Amino acid sequence: MNTYQNYDTIVIGGGPGGSTVATLVAEQGYRVLLLERESEPTFKIGESLIPATYWTFKRLGMLEKLRTSHFPQKYSVQFYSRSGKGSAPFYFFQTNPHESAVTWQVLRSEFDQMLLDNAKEKGVEVRRGVGVREVLLDGDTATGVLTQNADGTRETLNATVIVDSTGQRSLIGRQLNLNTIEPNLKMASLFTHYEGGHRDEGIDEGATLILHTEEKDSWFWSIPLPYNRTSIGVVGELDYLLQNRRDADGKLDTQKIFNEELMKCAPLKQRLEGAKQLFPIQTTKDFSYRASRIAGNNWVLVGDAFGFLDPVYSTGLFLALKSGEMAADVILEAFRKDDFSEAQLGSFGPAFVDGMEAFRKLVYAFYTKEFSFARFLSEYPEHQGGIVDILSGDVFRKDVTHIFPDMAEMCPLPPEMPIG
Ligand SMILES: Cc1cc2nc3c(=O)[nH]c(=O)nc-3n(C[C@H](O)[C@H](O)[C@H](O)COP(=O)(O)OP(=O)(O)OC[C@H]3O[C@@H](n4cnc5c(N)ncnc54)[C@H](O)[C@@H]3O)c2cc1C
Numbered sequence: 001m002n003t004y005q006n007y008d009t010i011v012i013g014g015g016p017g018g019s020t021v022a023t024l025v026a027e028q029g030y031r032v033l034l035l036e037r038e039s040e041p042t043f044k045i046g047e048s049l050i051p052a053t054y055w056t057f058k059r060l061g062m063l064e065k066l067r068t069s070h071f072p073q074k075y076s077v078q079f080y081s082r083s084g085k086g087s088a089p090f091y092f093f094q095t096n097p098h099e100s101a102v103t104w105q106v107l108r109s110e111f112d113q114m115l116l117d118n119a120k121e122k123g124v125e126v127r128r129g130v131g132v133r134e135v136l137l138d139g140d141t142a143t144g145v146l147t148q149n150a151d152g153t154r155e156t157l158n159a160t161v162i163v164d165s166t167g168q169r170s171l172i173g174r175q176l177n178l179n180t181i182e183p184n185l186k187m188a189s190l191f192t193h194y195e196g197g198h199r200d201e202g203i204d205e206g207a208t209l210i211l212h213t214e215e216k217d218s219w220f221w222s223i224p225l226p227y228n229r230t231s232i233g234v235v236g237e238l239d240y241l242l243q244n245r246r247d248a249d250g251k252l253d254t255q256k257i258f259n260e261e262l263m264k265c266a267p268l269k270q271r272l273e274g275a276k277q278l279f280p281i282q283t284t285k286d287f288s289y290r291a292s293r294i295a296g297n298n299w300v301l302v303g304d305a306f307g308f309l310d311p312v313y314s315t316g317l318f319l320a321l322k323s324g325e326m327a328a329d330v331i332l333e334a335f336r337k338d339d340f341s342e343a344q345l346g347s348f349g350p351a352f353v354d355g356m357e358a359f360r361k362l363v364y365a366f367y368t369k370e371f372s373f374a375r376f377l378s379e380y381p382e383h384q385g386g387i388v389d390i391l392s393g394d395v396f397r398k399d400v401t402h403i404f405p406d407m408a409e410m411c412p413l414p415p416e417m418p419i420g
Pocket of ligand 1: 012013014015016017018035036037038044045046047048049050130131132133165166167168169171189233284287302303304305308310311313314315316317318320
């Protein structure tokens with residue numbers, strides 16, 4: 001049993017989830033150390049925000065920094081069907097006549113660094129170039145971390161609370177074998193950035209576009225970024241996009257696959273005419289999973305370290321920020337009560353998972369071939385507002401569950417995944 005703690009809280013990982021929890025705990029006067037393994041800001045995927053992030057940015061004191069940034073403003077998301085026809089854009093201000101209805105498209109290297117700088121300003125000790133090899137556990141109780149520093153040295157650091165915000169690395173999830181891949185969302189993605197290409201005008205210039213390919217076997221995102229760049233990625237089932245596309249030698253030509261999918265998406269192909277691809281295709285797969293627990297004694301999971309759904313509605317950053325905020329609240333309460341049990345630190349879990357489940361149902365609807373939002377809304381026009389609320393991320397502030405009984409008439413919705 002340690003009688004001296006080096007820190008009140010150690011946060012592992014300096015992505016949006018880690019920066020959020022660290023900032024909000026440090027701001028209340030606690031000693032917080034954040035360890036980020038990368039020495040420099042790096043490229044990351046996940047570039048489109050949704051409006052509900054506004055409220056976490058407000059608490060973090062980030063709104064002015066974002067307003068004065070060069071990140072394109074996002075007012076809407078627009079869907080293109082397999083026939084190449086675009087839906088009317090879903091403007092977030094349709095259900096929310098407030099400045100929070102406008103959000104941003106971000107370059108992650110810059111955005112993550114802005115959040116880390118803000119954390120430092122609020123009192124967090126940020127160390128870059130320090131990876132955590134292992135969370136030290138005494139049974140199920142976290143006591144500290146074993147670090148691997150850039151110069152190869154290792155260090156043991158103790159803290160009362162350890163936050164795992166290592167993203168898909170999911171340090172504690174792997175150590176305790178907590179993670180389950182979503183059985184029906186075995187997906188893969190290929191992505192890159194382009195320079196140039198067509199953009200719509202006015203408030204549509206910063207819109208996210210979600211475009212199905214001809215047979216609806218895959219879909220593309222198009223996300224406008226600063227420096228006249230656009231992030232373009234394709235998502236499809238792992239077997240379809242990668243496993244079944246190997247050549248006779250078993251090799252994968254991801255550029256060829258990307259080009260083949262683009263050929264099946266006429267509206268996007270047209271928009272990218274004359275644009276220049278900026279770097280080779282990158283690949284990721286098996287990204288939809290969830291941990292069976294969100295906390296234990298003296299430890300908490302935040303953001304992707306707990307789980308990730310799917311890129312389609314750009315919910316990842318929001319859920320990382322929101323879980324960072326909720327985790328900070330239960331940690332601050334734990335210090336006040338001197339109770340660092342799983343029951344206390346995991347007390348935000350049920351509400352957080354309820355919000356996540358609303359997105360998850362909409363993700364399953366999206367991947368049901370026979371389902372389309374256009375058809376759903378023509379049959380149930382009263383649900384237009386509910387859909388916009390979910391696309392805006394308003395799943396914690398409003399009850400959006402009323403749309404699901406009708407949606408279940410048109411597509412199978414998944415049973416909820418409980419947490420322990
Ligand atoms: C294909 C794809 C497209 C996506 N598109 C979107 C999108 O458009 N919009 C959206 O909102 N979300 C999107 N996402 C999801 C989004 O990227 C993540 O949900 C988000 O980055 C999660 O934030 P986080 O802070 O939990 O983790 P991360 O942003 O992954 O941050 C984790 C940090 O921990 C550090 N780290 C890892 N291991 C260690 C260690 N052992 N020691 C120290 N540091 C460590 C990493 O270097 C990293 O900086 C997408 C995801 C995928 C797979």
